[in-house]
Amino acid sequence: MSRLGFGLVLVFCLTPWASPPVALALGLGLAQTLGNPFPAFTKKYTAKLLQYSVIGLGFGMNAHSAVQAGRQGILFTICSIVGTLVLGYAAGRWLKLGRHVTHLISCGTAICGGSAIAAVGPVLRAKDEEMSVALATVFVLNAIALFAFPAIGHSLNLSQQQFGLWCAIAIHDTSSVVGAAAAYGKEALEVATTIKLARALWIIPVALGTAMVFKQQGVKVKLPWFILGFVGAMLLNTYVPATHAVGPWLVQAARMGLTVTLFFIGAGLSLQAIRSVGPKPFALGVLLWVVISSASLYVILHT
Template structure:
């Protein structure tokens, strides 16, 4: 049992890293690169030095695991179940197809490229749901390596950069409505900051609609994490490996991650209306900062050599799956008449 003092140095380091990353991100036009990405990159750059200083180890590990899960739980207080209904059936139809495309395509191309299934799944989660947040939520349930988390975030981030620039241009070219473009950006662009940047570049109305769609899309984290918990437990049982979410008998009761239960509880609380908009906004800011801290901690335990060992296949994997999602989202809207 470690004393609290054993964690202080590492926690302070991740706080400073998060503050630095957020400060750097403010100089990027349209907040194109979020603080989370900078924290991850800065952490990886510092890894060769920090890994040689034992005093930081316990705190960094605590932040990358415990603070990460706490941030995910707090995200629940920024969402309500009524938001799903407010968007309407059209967005749910489009999201169904994009999620199937992300995970179906991810599985197929992951097998074709002979990739680690955990890395392939993280890229699919980031592409299908909400970028780094989904990757962070799925990672602990499948016990993914930090190098896989870093690579998955990098793969989805590179595509997002392109989409922020190309989406508004394409939307104008196709003569899309504000509603259609908001639905397209909200279901096909990965990270929330990138969705906002792309949609508000098109129009304020498209931006407002895209945000609602994106928040609704985020709720799919819950069933997706549940499914991956079952997959990981079954794989571990087959290999004779005891995991954090596994018992002798693989069942929903035994493997459901506790932090997702708490996440659902927070969403329920937000849905009651007891949480004011101001408080929800403040909680969202705290949650996002904790996420930046956690991703910085992950970066501090990962070096570029580990990430580069995965090769270029994961990048191609992410690009192909993301492209498929963009095309499918557009095509489905074309058929249901929402462009």
């Protein structure tokens, strides 16, 4: 029965009636009722599908607009990353959490959710349970953000530019950023994706800094190659007119891929995974998220 349910939802996610928030909700519903019959499969392909989907979205974006959006968000990005890491360190000590869990959740909140945790974890030589707790914390908050942010944006009458910037700063994972921004509008999606991917490049200096602070030697830092693919696709769409014929098809395929990605993420959030977070790590995640969301929204509304 669980395999049939999984297959039916997966097929639905490939139709025009599905959307990232709906796909996430269906995945969560499946995980809490019938269960995920293919946990190894969804875990293996979630990151890859997200990366290829992000590259595909690049074929619907203009490099000139992206540079302008990135230029506006760079100072905001630097301040929010540094501020989140410092606050995370202080709050983790106050909650008496382990240094590894504190740093993983802080990096996930500051940069790009699961991708940052996956990159920093090996540098820390973090244990599997520490990685699981940090990932579960971030994914639960991502699920909330995907539904809450568009509603808040509309209630505050945020512009497309404002909402895209807020998403990129305040939502952890790239998948949820793109999903929330796509639900808000095309311009919001362009702004959010560009700033979020520029933000994701901070994985490299933060991972290197982690190796120095935690005195880890002989570790390798992985380059987030899919960001380069996104930039390449955007440049092709801007400067090579021949790509315009296939660009809309690739963007449509990317959006379908993103919808399936959110379904996979939801299906992976079992009740056991949610319970494994525990009160203290979740409290740290919520504290950081509320502070960065509120502070960034205040700045956006008053500048």
